[in-house]
Amino acid sequence: MYKKIAALLFAAVFISSDFVNAQDTDAYMGVIPAPVSVKKTMGEFILSQETILQADTPNNKAVVFFRQFMANNMAYNKQVGMRNATSKSNIIYLTSTGTEGLPAEGYRLTITPQLITVAG
Incomplete structure (x- = not known):
């Protein structure tokens, strides 16, 4: 009986440690839909209430959807502004340029760490 419990406990620990390692080895870093290629660099972008949303066309259907998603899920209720080159950090920029x-x-x-650019 104790051998069965020990074996079951060992299997549970082994499987749970495998799940923890699986999170670190995700080649696509949780991006959906999965990208064709990924190049990982150092740093991180901090999403906060000070984050600025900018777009080439603020009234674009996809931009409006993203702003509404941020409002509904992140309590972020700021308007999307036009691209402003003087803003230097904490920006999410939605564009079709370069696509x-x-x-x-x-x-x-x-x-x-300063900017997220979504071009598409």
Whole structure:
């Protein structure tokens, strides 16, 4: 009986440690839909109430959807502004610039500690 319990406990610990390691080895870092390629760099972007949303076309349907998502899920109720080169940090920028070589449903996601750019 004790051998069965010990074996079951060992299996549970082994499986749970495997799940913890699996989170670190996700090649796509949780991005959905999975990207064609990923290049991981140092740093992290901190999403806060000071984050600024900017877009080439603030009234674009996808931009409006993203702003509503942020309002409903993050209690972030700021308006989306036009791209402003003087703003230097804590920005999420939505654009279609530089997407000429992407497939119809393609996108380019670039994240630095100062800026998230979604081009698509």
